[in-house]
Amino acid sequence: MTEEQEFLESYNPGEYAPVAVTVDVVALTIREGRLHVLLVERGGHPFAGWRALPGGFVQDESLDAAALRELAEETGLRPGEGVLDRVHVEQLRTYGNPGRDPRMRVISVAYLAFAPSLPDPRAGSDAAGAFWVPVEAAGELAFDHAAILADGLDRARSKLEYTPLATAFVESEFTIADLRAVYAAVWGEELHAGNFHRKVLSVPGFVESTGEIAVRGGERGGPKPKLYRAGDARLLHPALLRPAREDDVR
Amino acid sequence: MTEEQEFLESYNPGEYAPVAVTVDVVALTIREGRLHVLLVERGGHPFAGWRALPGGFVQDESLDAAALRELAEETGLRPGEGVLDRVHVEQLRTYGNPGRDPRMRVISVAYLAFAPSLPDPRAGSDAAGAFWVPVEAAGELAFDHAAILADGLDRARSKLEYTPLATAFVESEFTIADLRAVYAAVWGEELHAGNFHRKVLSVPGFVESTGEIAVRGGERGGPKPKLYRAGDARLLHPALLRPAREDDVR
């Protein structure tokens, strides 16, 4: 008897059933001012032809590494090219209800990925099945992926409040207006430009000045804005809170 | 070929390796004003004799149900007796680094459980191996359980700020001082009684008055306090924020 069998039977005699562990990735980016999620079109059964979150089996690697690998495979991006290195990846939640996959018991560890505007996956890669979709146009998804996406969006909206997560959505040098566009896209509401500007600069470590200014102003006029890069804060104090909505509180 | 084999090989040809999925529970309660965690002493190899978080295999049940079942088994509490129904259980995070269990690949979905002061597990049950330990005396734990516990404590401390979680640690009727003792135990610092009192009552839906007063005052004197029960708020607005510590921000 192998040590593995002994292990399994000693804990749970006679009731061991095979389980598969996968990662699914909610990859978010901002394109043209709107929040997009990366989806794939399923080829095989079940849910053939449906849209789904990119994902796959966990191999001999950490869960974080599996998520990053799946993201790289589906987007066609290669590690080391600098693009993937700037993608922020974090674990979201694990989904494992019996019956969520009709074939067998599948435990899915969901991940969130935040990235500056990424190139279209179709361009020059074998990941032809993936595409960016505005989150409000995601529609129905395979398995329980719609619920996973909803949880991911909740998490993203919440983390904008008390972490510098927004800087993960912009280039390494950015303007305050760039940052404000991230908040507007993720929260789905406009923010007051003047108050936002003062607030961002008042939070220690959120952003730091590069000393440079942008080469040109806004598309429809205005002065050339100053450029900033992400600061060293891990938490925003005081936080950038959304106005409380009654629905959330009750 | 079964559908399961087909499924596995089509996704990951030739690389499938067996995986076990477990739940581990960080169960927290407050006894004598101090935060305690439920631990078990391991019998078998590896880490024989070490302390560990209670946990076990996921059976044909949801992950949430598995966590609740493990908690019930280890504490000797039976469902339906009213005690377990008042335990708040939520998913914490999933741990799955290769090598975290030397025997085979084990993915552990960790859960947090919050409960009012629970009876000692040894009393009248077959769960003789479990016991409550003050969190600062947990010491070294088997596997990566020390890291899981640390993550659980972080989560608990954080959720006290913006959710009514503290009410899960007290009886169904409680005083403001009871609530303050929860915050003091979890955060590890005393809170100003007067300001805390006013703050709790000012947050809509945090607590509601029962109209009753306690049968007696504090152990060393003082007026008989009013009694409250948990309100209907799911989030605290405005939140009850801890003073920011530099360590957290940087």
Place this chain on the structure above:
DNA sequence: TTAATAGTGTCTTTCAGACAATATTAT
């Protein structure tokens, strides 16, 4: 009686949000 506690009042500082004003730039 003494000491501790519940609950309330007051003041200061910080911060969010509304609104205004000015300077700068694309078209």
Place this chain on the structure above:
DNA sequence: ATAATATTGTCTGAAAGACACTATTAA
């Protein structure tokens, strides 16, 4: 020139935290 934008200033109200005070109760 015109309109849009970046940035700064001002004001108001909410809220946090420090501190003080009174009434009530256990020992």
